[in-house]
Amino acid sequence: TDAEAVAAARARDAVLTKPPGALGRLEDLAAWYAGWRGVATPRVERPQVIVFAGNHGVTAKGVSAFPPEVTVQMVANFEAGGAAINQLALDANAYLEVVPLALNRPTADFTEGPAMSPPEAAEALAAGWQSVHERADLLVVGEMGIGNTTAAAALATALIGGDGWAGRGTGLDDAGLSRKAEIVAEAASRHAGLSPLDTLAALGGREIAAMAGAIARARHLRIPVVLDGFICCAAALVLHEVNPAALDHCVAGHRSAEAAHARLLEHLGKAPLLDLGLRLGEGSGAALAIHVVRAACACHSGMATFAEAGVSEG
Amino acid sequence: TDAEAVAAARARDAVLTKPPGALGRLEDLAAWYAGWRGVATPRVERPQVIVFAGNHGVTAKGVSAFPPEVTVQMVANFEAGGAAINQLALDANAYLEVVPLALNRPTADFTEGPAMSPPEAAEALAAGWQSVHERADLLVVGEMGIGNTTAAAALATALIGGDGWAGRGTGLDDAGLSRKAEIVAEAASRHAGLSPLDTLAALGGREIAAMAGAIARARHLRIPVVLDGFICCAAALVLHEVNPAALDHCVAGHRSAEAAHARLLEHLGKAPLLDLGLRLGEGSGAALAIHVVRAACACHSGMATFAEAGVSEG
Known part of the structure; x- marks a missing residue:
């Protein structure tokens, strides 16, 4: 697995417009999937x-x-x-x-x-x-x-x-x-x-x-x-x-x-x-x-960050 | 709920090409959904x-x-x-x-x-x-x-x-x-x-x-x-x-x-x-x-029966 992609995915997850951890296992799935694909914002397409x-x-x-x-x-x-x-x-x-x-x-x-x-x-x-x-x-x-x-x-x-x-x-x-x-x-x-x-x-x-x-x-x-x-x-x-x-x-x-x-x-x-x-x-x-895996990646890769959306962080 | 549609869905489920009960909760979901929609072979489309x-x-x-x-x-x-x-x-x-x-x-x-x-x-x-x-x-x-x-x-x-x-x-x-x-x-x-x-x-x-x-x-x-x-x-x-x-x-x-x-x-x-x-x-x-609901209906309504598929029942 690609540690750099996992780290980038985790860093991205931390600034997405949701409370930290609020997507539960979807967050871990997206990071795991990112690691194996070597991409920080992956999608399941095929x-x-x-x-x-x-x-x-x-x-x-x-x-x-x-x-x-x-x-x-x-x-x-x-x-x-x-x-x-x-x-x-x-x-x-x-x-x-x-x-x-x-x-x-x-x-x-x-x-x-x-x-x-x-x-x-x-x-x-x-x-x-x-x-x-x-x-x-x-x-x-x-x-x-x-x-x-x-x-x-x-x-x-x-x-x-x-x-x-x-x-x-x-x-x-x-x-x-x-x-x-x-x-x-x-x-x-x-x-x-x-x-x-x-x-x-x-x-x-x-x-x-x-x-x-x-x-x-x-x-x-x-x-x-x-x-x-x-x-x-x-x-x-x-x-x-x-x-x-x-x-x-x-x-x-x-x-x-x-x-x-x-x-x-x-x-x-x-x-x-x-x-x-x-x-x-x-x-x-x-x-x-x-x-479930596809939805996890869709959330991870498709959501806006707090900064992008102008949403106040907790 | 429409008891007739539920009964028809249950009867259909019993002859689909799978062991009885093998789709677990998907079977119950499909029958429940059929009852509310009043259709024995429903699909989730909208x-x-x-x-x-x-x-x-x-x-x-x-x-x-x-x-x-x-x-x-x-x-x-x-x-x-x-x-x-x-x-x-x-x-x-x-x-x-x-x-x-x-x-x-x-x-x-x-x-x-x-x-x-x-x-x-x-x-x-x-x-x-x-x-x-x-x-x-x-x-x-x-x-x-x-x-x-x-x-x-x-x-x-x-x-x-x-x-x-x-x-x-x-x-x-x-x-x-x-x-x-x-x-x-x-x-x-x-x-x-x-x-x-x-x-x-x-x-x-x-x-x-x-x-x-x-x-x-x-x-x-x-x-x-x-x-x-x-x-x-x-x-x-x-x-x-x-x-x-x-x-x-x-x-x-x-x-x-x-x-x-x-x-x-x-x-x-x-x-x-x-x-x-x-x-x-x-x-x-x-x-x-x-x-999950859509997949339950897709299986229920899309699968072949034992007779249609020429598969021996257990």
């Missing part, structure tokens, strides 16, 4: 939303309330403009891209072996890396993949430890939830002790690896990222475990209703911008939070 | 933001961190486009109107007598009533008025009871805060036992009365309202004390950092959409929340 889709061998174990063919059906829905993320991206004036990743070749069932081979994981990471548009000025990464809250929970269990990371996903009943929790615990212990990237290969999915690749690429391009829910944050977790500073260019878009998301955000040290009970994935909560 | 400004005699008692001439200075800033609300209204694609109310004639100091005579209060209510555009489809009312957190706190004290309603406003220090708390307590007890509307005249300000008038008018026109912070909610409180159902067409836009706002929202039975530490007034938090 947000990009990328939805990665992948299929998961672990669905054979009955871990989802929806059948695995829904992944490809929902990709068609994204392409036809019918999903929630289509409406939210349009509403946020964001460019939406959908990247299906080898949907006819699900990952291996990680209760039996690693989900992906190292080359498969590298390919998915690279797909994410390459999907980020270098002229984007804000990035949301989202996902679709029946079974992927199981993969995300397994990643959190392996990388952070403890239990309780499995949640209801798209709507499991109690019996389904306890089966899922067992599968997650078993998979995490089977693939324990690996490096973060090898854990990603062993337990993740292609869409999770791709989100990690895109988040890393965004940092390289100084594009701030709005993190979405549990699965997106599990992807971010992999980078965080490699280097805790790797997510400094990321803000948490929302707190998902998926139970373990709040705990994962706490581990990442991120306070969510929104808390509206969403638990859809697709990047939906983060896409909604684009409005 | 939001109106009105900022009312008034001056307060009680500023003579030193209750604000800013001098009273800032009210008129900020109105000029609104008119020149330099304030936070200008940026937020523009960003939310909302039509912004600024209504200064007799700024050269502050209300009387309510520690000495009623702030407004009954005809003055009626005139301010009518100004609010008349400011709502009948073709608007979402309304935000905001305010500017040095000293008006004192008036709002006095209203809450008189109408709800208890103490602790006085807060730091634009940034009072500890000594200022305790002076303000004393003034609020004294004024509320001086003007105790009146009807809600007479309490409004005795302790309110013109901008507070105007907000109450606008909120009432919006209900008449079936225009849903997004409530802003402490002062806006004090205006809404007057209507609520007349009839608790009078605010059914209102949603709480945000929780302000002004300390007593959360408590006031609780009294009104409203859960805020946003909680970003704003405490600026001007309608700022509510204007930001326009995005």
Whole structure:
């Protein structure tokens, strides 16, 4: 981040026509965004939303309330403009891209072996890396993949430890939830002790690896990222475990209703911008939070100073 | 509200391409909005933001961190486009109107007598009533008025009871805060036992009365309202004390950092959409929340159903 741009943004904020601190988190957001863009009066003009889709061998174990063919059906829905993320991206004036990743070749069932081979994981990471548009000025990464809250929970269990990371996903009943929790615990212990990237290969999915690749690429391009829910944050977790500073260019878009998301955000040290009970994935909560980041920059860069407006300071 | 439109919206929500409940509060918002508009698939297309400004005699008692001439200075800033609300209204694609109310004639100091005579209060209510555009489809009312957190706190004290309603406003220090708390307590007890509307005249300000008038008018026109912070909610409180159902067409836009706002929202039975530490007034938090209401309607009305998209239900 650009310390000079942050300092200039902070100095400007102090003389804008409002009581100091009166815009709350919008003030911090604008300064953070200014730092990553290297501009004291930035605007959000070209947000990009990328939805990665992948299929998961672990669905054979009955871990989802929806059948695995829904992944490809929902990709068609994204392409036809019918999903929630289509409406939210349009509403946020964001460019939406959908990247299906080898949907006819699900990952291996990680209760039996690693989900992906190292080359498969590298390919998915690279797909994410390459999907980020270098002229984007804000990035949301989202996902679709029946079974992927199981993969995300397994990643959190392996990388952070403890239990309780499995949640209801798209709507499991109690019996389904306890089966899922067992599968997650078993998979995490089977693939324990690996490096973060090898854990990603062993337990993740292609869409999770791709989100990690895109988040890393965004940092390289100084594009701030709005993190979405549990699965997106599990992807971010992999980078965080490699280097805790790797997510400094990321803000948490929302707190998902998926139970373990709040705990994962706490581990990442991120306070969510929104808390509206969403638990859809697709990047939906983060896409909604684009409005908050854009509004923060609009206030910061568009407001008059006390001197410009002839307003008396307190 | 139109029960048929609500039922149709709920029925539609149940077959949209997402797990049931996965859009959290957005689902409830869309159904609520559909009910007030009487349309099963509504869109937010013409939001109106009105900022009312008034001056307060009680500023003579030193209750604000800013001098009273800032009210008129900020109105000029609104008119020149330099304030936070200008940026937020523009960003939310909302039509912004600024209504200064007799700024050269502050209300009387309510520690000495009623702030407004009954005809003055009626005139301010009518100004609010008349400011709502009948073709608007979402309304935000905001305010500017040095000293008006004192008036709002006095209203809450008189109408709800208890103490602790006085807060730091634009940034009072500890000594200022305790002076303000004393003034609020004294004024509320001086003007105790009146009807809600007479309490409004005795302790309110013109901008507070105007907000109450606008909120009432919006209900008449079936225009849903997004409530802003402490002062806006004090205006809404007057209507609520007349009839608790009078605010059914209102949603709480945000929780302000002004300390007593959360408590006031609780009294009104409203859960805020946003909680970003704003405490600026001007309608700022509510204007930001326009995005949430619009996004809720966009998802609800724009998404494909399972049948339309050929997606398997869970």
